[in-house]
Amino acid sequence: MEHQEMSGKNSTQHHLIRYKEGLGKYTENMPELVHSFSEFTRHCFKEGEISEKNKQLMALGISIYSQDEYCIIYHTKGCLDQGASENEIFEAVGVAAAFGGGAAMSQGVTLVQECIQELNNPMH
Amino acid sequence: MEHQEMSGKNSTQHHLIRYKEGLGKYTENMPELVHSFSEFTRHCFKEGEISEKNKQLMALGISIYSQDEYCIIYHTKGCLDQGASENEIFEAVGVAAAFGGGAAMSQGVTLVQECIQELNNPMH
Amino acid sequence: MEHQEMSGKNSTQHHLIRYKEGLGKYTENMPELVHSFSEFTRHCFKEGEISEKNKQLMALGISIYSQDEYCIIYHTKGCLDQGASENEIFEAVGVAAAFGGGAAMSQGVTLVQECIQELNNPMH
Amino acid sequence: MEHQEMSGKNSTQHHLIRYKEGLGKYTENMPELVHSFSEFTRHCFKEGEISEKNKQLMALGISIYSQDEYCIIYHTKGCLDQGASENEIFEAVGVAAAFGGGAAMSQGVTLVQECIQELNNPMH
Amino acid sequence: MEHQEMSGKNSTQHHLIRYKEGLGKYTENMPELVHSFSEFTRHCFKEGEISEKNKQLMALGISIYSQDEYCIIYHTKGCLDQGASENEIFEAVGVAAAFGGGAAMSQGVTLVQECIQELNNPMH
Amino acid sequence: MEHQEMSGKNSTQHHLIRYKEGLGKYTENMPELVHSFSEFTRHCFKEGEISEKNKQLMALGISIYSQDEYCIIYHTKGCLDQGASENEIFEAVGVAAAFGGGAAMSQGVTLVQECIQELNNPMH
Numbered sequence: 001m002e003h004q005e006m007s008g009k010n011s012t013q014h015h016l017i018r019y020k021e022g023l024g025k026y027t028e029n030m031p032e033l034v035h036s037f038s039e040f041t042r043h044c045f046k047e048g049e050i051s052e053k054n055k056q057l058m059a060l061g062i063s064i065y066s067q068d069e070y071c072i073i074y075h076t077k078g079c080l081d082q083g084a085s086e087n088e089i090f091e092a093v094g095v096a097a098a099f100g101g102g103a104a105m106s107q108g109v110t111l112v113q114e115c116i117q118e119l120n121n122p123m124h
Numbered sequence: 125m126e127h128q129e130m131s132g133k134n135s136t137q138h139h140l141i142r143y144k145e146g147l148g149k150y151t152e153n154m155p156e157l158v159h160s161f162s163e164f165t166r167h168c169f170k171e172g173e174i175s176e177k178n179k180q181l182m183a184l185g186i187s188i189y190s191q192d193e194y195c196i197i198y199h200t201k202g203c204l205d206q207g208a209s210e211n212e213i214f215e216a217v218g219v220a221a222a223f224g225g226g227a228a229m230s231q232g233v234t235l236v237q238e239c240i241q242e243l244n245n246p247m248h
Numbered sequence: 249m250e251h252q253e254m255s256g257k258n259s260t261q262h263h264l265i266r267y268k269e270g271l272g273k274y275t276e277n278m279p280e281l282v283h284s285f286s287e288f289t290r291h292c293f294k295e296g297e298i299s300e301k302n303k304q305l306m307a308l309g310i311s312i313y314s315q316d317e318y319c320i321i322y323h324t325k326g327c328l329d330q331g332a333s334e335n336e337i338f339e340a341v342g343v344a345a346a347f348g349g350g351a352a353m354s355q356g357v358t359l360v361q362e363c364i365q366e367l368n369n370p371m372h
Numbered sequence: 373m374e375h376q377e378m379s380g381k382n383s384t385q386h387h388l389i390r391y392k393e394g395l396g397k398y399t400e401n402m403p404e405l406v407h408s409f410s411e412f413t414r415h416c417f418k419e420g421e422i423s424e425k426n427k428q429l430m431a432l433g434i435s436i437y438s439q440d441e442y443c444i445i446y447h448t449k450g451c452l453d454q455g456a457s458e459n460e461i462f463e464a465v466g467v468a469a470a471f472g473g474g475a476a477m478s479q480g481v482t483l484v485q486e487c488i489q490e491l492n493n494p495m496h
Numbered sequence: 497m498e499h500q501e502m503s504g505k506n507s508t509q510h511h512l513i514r515y516k517e518g519l520g521k522y523t524e525n526m527p528e529l530v531h532s533f534s535e536f537t538r539h540c541f542k543e544g545e546i547s548e549k550n551k552q553l554m555a556l557g558i559s560i561y562s563q564d565e566y567c568i569i570y571h572t573k574g575c576l577d578q579g580a581s582e583n584e585i586f587e588a589v590g591v592a593a594a595f596g597g598g599a600a601m602s603q604g605v606t607l608v609q610e611c612i613q614e615l616n617n618p619m620h
Numbered sequence: 621m622e623h624q625e626m627s628g629k630n631s632t633q634h635h636l637i638r639y640k641e642g643l644g645k646y647t648e649n650m651p652e653l654v655h656s657f658s659e660f661t662r663h664c665f666k667e668g669e670i671s672e673k674n675k676q677l678m679a680l681g682i683s684i685y686s687q688d689e690y691c692i693i694y695h696t697k698g699c700l701d702q703g704a705s706e707n708e709i710f711e712a713v714g715v716a717a718a719f720g721g722g723a724a725m726s727q728g729v730t731l732v733q734e735c736i737q738e739l740n741n742p743m744h
Contacts, residue, residue, distance in 0.1 A: 022481035029459065033466045033539040037477065040532040044718035049707045050677065055715055057670065058678045062719050065682050067192060068439060070478035087153065087669045094157045095675055098664040099682050101347045106194035109146035160660040167653040168346035173335045174305065179343055181298065182306045186347050189310050191440060211297045211401065218405045219303055222292035223310050223597045229409065230442035233394035270605035277583065281590045284412040291405040315688060316563060318602035335649065342653045353657065354690035357642035416594040421583045422553065427591055429546065430554045434595045437558050459545045467551055470540040471558045473719045518729035525707065529714045564687060566726035
């Protein structure tokens, strides 16, 4: 909320910063809970028989279905960081839409696509 | 996101434009998937033994329960386009609230009502 | 759970009885909460500008989307009690599937159809 | 939507005002439904063998899990009004995260913490 | 599924055994993930400024809202193990119903109450 | 419901048959809607830049998160049919658990594992 006046950053970056700062503050008060959550999710997302890239695409699919804005942004970034192509991300939107219909489709064609554009053009 | 600087349009119109533009771009990459989705939803929402108006009201009820902002706006517009009265829309909010409690009520009294007002007064 | 040994009743009837008995017992301990809940839902589902039948069909659509077995059974019965045709119920399944995809479809083609059959043939 | 131009109020206050005004307008059209909903929720949240404070913390946990922005703000305020400490609120976020993972965590570390800050510093 | 033929055990016990055995088998293949999940949830549910009992009641409320059968059984047992009274459990059902309406109510008056009865009368 | 007396088939097979028969009956009444739904989901799940196998694993992850029993069974079978290893399925459960916590975990360690066992040993 308080970051909307920040200039020189796009909406995706604002969300990522807001989450990072919020997590930092929460960790000061709940260090063990956050540490154990990070350990847990690290094991969930690490390279295994499913690659890190495909786990990030799967995570994006679940995020779109669940309609959580932060997770959608976070895992769209995760997909790009792991080298996923735009088409792979679009196909993940499609799989989510088989479950979540119009709600999934609307998040996919707005937030996900805008997020790709902003992460690929960070100066905008 | 990138449309917030657009002037002369209200929030409902921004959302509808953002969805339309996003869908257009997504369709360029995934034409078959989008086409088959449109065909599917066309069959779901077309006039049958339940009228198109009552299907839009039902869709609005599910949208409010599921808390998807785009679907709420899209189907509030769909209800008005099919000639639903404000009271019919308010009653659909009520049915959704029997399932979704305060979360449904809060979307109904804010987003749905504001959306009706903005669609009925497009110059605001 | 404890009713599965009951003979001479089909699965739909078991669920309706189990809910009715459970609600009766809960009401003994929480009379005001149950009474006020009943008053609230009575106002949600009563005849208005939307008919009782269309409100029951809407409630069935939300129940299928939310995947609650008791609500699906309860509102399938509500639809039939209000004179809804099988086709109207099938169309409500279709609207729910536009939002809930395969999950909604699977509940609609199994539980809803079986429930119609059992309520129409109570001796089975 | 139409309140974003209001000055001198922070985001939490805008949401609370938007909900209050929306509910007022909805009540003009649906007085019985809103009155019976208020009666019902009053019985749900009143002091019992579980204290009002612990019911508000429980309501906050469910709100975070369900990701409804209005309910998160409303019940964060409810927790503070009932004298809950920041640590109690942070622990409620933790319980919600055991169910809702990263989606719950992201709402907890952003919206909930910002809401606490804004409610404790109403002039910001 | 394969345990339904087990004799001398009630439904609650079957579910608890099925979960325990399933988790044991899963842990053989995914030891680190399960261990880190257990550590995480241990931190979520441990005594803090909110008591273990109130955290279990909160967890039950979220479980009822989310409609997960295993979690409802697991945390009803957790509430009883921490000394929660039946009325406290009934009030937690009420708070969940303020969010989840009839779906929450139906789980509360059937599964939760049956679970209390079976856990208090283990020989049935 | 009416298939529980069938002998010589395990629970997974019963669910698959119940869904197949239900869908057949529904299709008689709603042929266009079902046909267009099948076309849509065929485009969602077909080989693309993401393989069919990884799309099935993604679909399983979303199914576990959404807690739909039919979809979990259907896509566990889909994963095995596409040659996914047990470990890949277990890792998909793990990714789902990062979002859905204990609810996802409980479905993964019971229903998913039992389903693998029954599909690999069809005579049981």
